[in-house]
Structure formats: structure tokens, C-alpha cells
Amino acid sequence: MWGSSRAGQRQYVRGGPISVELRVNDQIRAREVRLVGPEGEQVGIVPVAEALRLAQDTDLDLVEVAPTARPPVCKLMDYGKFKYESAQKAREARRNQSLTVIKEMKLRPKIDPHDYETKKGHVVRFLKAGDKVKITIMFRGREQSRPELGFRLLKRLADEVTELGFVESSPRQDGRNMIMVMAPHRALKTAGQRGSGEESDAPADV
Template sequence: MVSRLGWSLHKRRYAAVRQAVAWCYRGGSISAEPRINDRIRVPEVRLVGPSGEQVGIVPLAKALELAQEYDLDLVEVAATARPPVCKLMDYGKFKYESAMKAREARKNQAHTVIKEMKLRPKIDPHDYDTKKGHVVRFLKQGDKVKITIMFRGREQSRPELGFRLLQRLASDVEELGFIESNPKQDGRNMIMVLGPHKKKTEAMAEAREAQAARKAERQGPTPDAEPEGDTAEAPAAAAEAPAETPSEA
């Protein structure tokens, strides 16, 4: 029979586990920071020096003494190793540089977008040109395009119509994209994925350059260059005019 004290401890542990799980589901995260300095609780460690050199297996006390001597931190970098691997480093500087690298990576990261374009096997030429124009625009933007051929009724017995249409479209836009996923049957539909030759970041950079060029064209040339010639000629004309007036008199 479980005592009241044992049951109380069990309830507390269960509540703590539930709280941790709920925190993770809400988007929280359990701290994954490594143990450093006096938080390391092992008798010995495999030590790596500040420049990456292998020091070897040393007692924890000796590793902490070396960390103090170099004015660095002893950081556990491989806790599951036996013995754990620790490195001498400036942990504050390491955390700052890691955070800056992660921030820069997130800033430069371009999210891949998959656009979708739906066609019929017996599509009208005008509609085909319109749909192809959309696909061209998506590929120029650096986006992937999922092409779906929708079959109806007796069209389902003619899958070669959809296959030929997809091959035709891929051939028409081959300068901008490539077949990333070959045509395949998916129920009543046939699907193909086109990928852009250019990365999203390159496409965005080119779009910004084109926008800046169009803006410069709309503004026209700077008016500062032309008036200089006029102002240079105006004094000369003004100087010649008074000289001609007395001769006429």
C-alpha cells in the first residue's frame, strides 16, 4: 500500500512532467545549453584546448584549474561521450557569435513557395498561353510550380494527353525551370513539379534591381547637367548685346 508521502511525491512528479510537456506544445523549449565550469559533475573529462588541440583525459579539477589559468570557461561539448568532452573557450563570446550567425542565417533564408497551376487535357490555345505566362512569372520569382492536369469523364482513359501537355509546358519554360518531379498519376489528376533554375534570393535581388532601373527611367536624367551650358552661354550673349547697340546708334 502506497503511503501518503509517496503518493504526494508521485503526484508532484506527474504534475511536473505534464507541465513540461504542455510548455513544449505551447512552443517553449527545454534549455539545451551545455554545462559549464562548476556545473560539470564528472570525475574526469576529455579536454580540448582553446585552439582545438587535444589535451587528453584529465581529472575535472585539473581541467577547471587550466580554465582558470587561461581565464576561460570549461564547456561540456559532448555530454554523452565517455568520458564527456570539454573544451576551453570564452563561453560568453561563443554564445554571442552563435546567436549572430543564427540571426544572419534567418535573415538571409528565403522560404520556398510552391505555386499551383491547374490545366485541362484539352485546353484552349489562348488559355494555355495565359497559364504558361503565370508559370513563367512564378519561375522568374524563384518559386516552384506544381502543375496539375485535371481529367474528367472519358478523359481519364487518355492519360497520354495530360503527359504530352506537361512535356510541352516543361519544354516551353525550360530556360527558366526544370522538371523537379516527373509527371505521375494522382487519382483523377496528373501532377508535375517544376523548379526554378535561379534561387529565391537571386530572383529577389534581380527583381529589386529591375525595380530600381524602372524607377530611374521614370525620373529621367538629372536636370543639373543641362543648365550649365545655358548659364555659360548666357553671359557671353549678354556681353555681346551692349557692344552692338552703340554701333547701331
């Protein structure tokens, strides 16, 4: 905001240096600007001196929001408030940003039905918590010549938990293993993050 006219000089926003991305008040070098009012209304193309006078008269700042436009676009605003609200939004975005958690579940292609249900239960729990799950089929010996066993098992598992997640990475051979990655649907991921209260990017094995 403008300072007092005691010294006949304009002062810029309190609280530190102005961001280099935006020119404010006397930093604006253009002779004329396309002026936007504080509520977003179009004022029109005016000399920069007139725009600065309007800013001072309304106790607002003149901020060059589109410097590459011809003429540059400037807006009348409370730049201190703008900076504060932008910082608040950035902090909120960082808080809401999730670090990807990938759990891992390992199965054998000829898994026992009871073990399969147990492993599937873990996958269900992970997806409900908003975590991704890397499902690994481990082949041994002659099983390596029967990759279709792994494909069928992974497809069965994906089909049975489709209400909770989707296949993010299709089954692929990785050495003697076969890997598929499932991710939770967006709503479940959001709910899981709210419930956990903490975020981690460390893989987990069960």
C-alpha cells in the first residue's frame, strides 16, 4: 500500500522486497497500461501516471500482472493482502499434497485359496487407506514357463477389488517375477489421507 506523502515519495508493500515476477507501483516502466479495477472490471488503456494516481487515491497498489501484453496489464489491488493470501494457498497446497505410498503384496502363482483371501484382504485394506499396491507374482522353477498363471491371478485380483481401485500399471514380467500396480480411486485416496493424518513415501511389505 502507499505510504504517507510526508516525504513526497511512494512506499511499496510492507513486509520485505517485492517478488521479481511482478512490478509494483513505481517499478512499472511502461508509459501506458491496460488497467483492471480491484473487482476485475476493465478500466481501459490509460497512461501509467494516471493509473498510479488512481492507485494512490484508492489506497491500493498498481500491480503489473501481465508484463508481456501490449500494453502491459495492470491491476489495482492490495498487494500485501495478495501476497499473504498467495502464501496461505501455497502452504495449504503443500499440506494437501500427498506423498505416494506404495505397499507391496507378494503371491505365488499356485497360491492356496485361504492364503489368497488373506492377501486380498491386505490389498483391500491398503486401497481403502488410500495407498497404491504393487502386487508381485513370484515364479519358481517350472512355473516360469507358465506366465499365464500370473496373468490370470492378477486379473482375478484386480476384478475382485475393482470397486476400490484400478490397474495403474498393467502386469509385466520383471525377471522371474510378474508385477502389477493398483491405485485407489480418488475419493478413497482422499478419505484415506484424512483418516491417517500422516503421509509417508516408504514402501511396505506384508
